Amino acid sequence: MTHLDEVLKEKFGLPVEPLNPFRSIFTDDRAVDAAWLTEHLPRSPSPSPRREADRRSRRRHDPNQPSRRSQAVKKKRGVAALGSGGRLNTVLIGAALGVAVLAGIIHYFILSTGIKSQEEKIRVAQVEVTRLETVLKEVRDFEQKKTASRRRST
Numbered sequence: 001m002t003h004l005d006e007v008l009k010e011k012f013g014l015p016v017e018p019l020n021p022f023r024s025i026f027t028d029d030r031a032v033d034a035a036w037l038t039e040h041l042p043r044s045p046s047p048s049p050r051r052e053a054d055r056r057s058r059r060r061h062d063p064n065q066p067s068r069r070s071q072a073v074k075k076k077r078g079v080a081a082l083g084s085g086g087r088l089n090t091v092l093i094g095a096a097l098g099v100a101v102l103a104g105i106i107h108y109f110i111l112s113t114g115i116k117s118q119e120e121k122i123r124v125a126q127v128e129v130t131r132l133e134t135v136l137k138e139v140r141d142f143e144q145k146k147t148a149s150r151r152r153s154t
Helices: 004-012 034-040 049-059 078-153
Strands: none
């Protein structure tokens, strides 16, 4: 298309310039033949007098038309820049974090209850150990008295 840049400029109301991927590439004239390089560079169409006049006339500001700045779309920031998919992702991540925190709290209470149960079992077992130690001491004392009385009787 010969007037693609004009069509795009009119359709979107934005300045259009031809793409030149070699614009910022600098070469050493001793290593590359300048004539070959110039021959293979992309060329932009030369502006015709009519196109130049059209461009100048479009630049004049019409007071009945809003300015370009007011027509410009305000850039979205943060989550709004992601669109509806980004907001959905944010909601899903927030919900997942909420579920993870809730699961952590429930897990803490389950472990806390288990620990209290084990501590109670340990306390009961400790009381039993203390009671059995006194019984064991009585048995030892009885055995010592028994051996002592046997020695006396023999």
